[in-house]
Amino acid sequence: MNIVQVTNVFLDNGNGDYKGLDINKIVPGSQVYNANDNSAYFLYDGEVLESTDISIVTQSIYNSAKQLYKEDQPLSIEERIKELEETVALSLLGGAPLV
Secondary structure, eight states: OEEEEEESOBOTTSOBOOTTOOGGGBOTTOOEEETTTTEEEEEEOSOOOOOSSEEEOOHHHHHHHHHHHHHHSOOOHHHHHHHHHHHHHHHHSTTOOOO
16 A cells, blocks of 8 residues: 555646546545645555656655645534634633533
8 A cells, every 4th residue: 555646636627637546546535635736645555656746655744735634624513613602602701611
């Protein structure tokens, strides 16, 4: 199993170009997409022929990409509600938790 980075993954029409990799060998749920640098990171269960757009990367690089992706995502409904409750508690109730 390899951790792969594919650069220039998004075409102008929005479709993905995996540069000949078999998408059925991508481990489901492992994909991390970075629209800022037009790349994708994922676990790949197959042979990887590295090229200018396909690289095998380290766990550290993959983890960094996942963290950046997570930071770019909007808060979930649950996270937003929790933040709102905390804000209300601080401003109206002097920090007392809402019941």
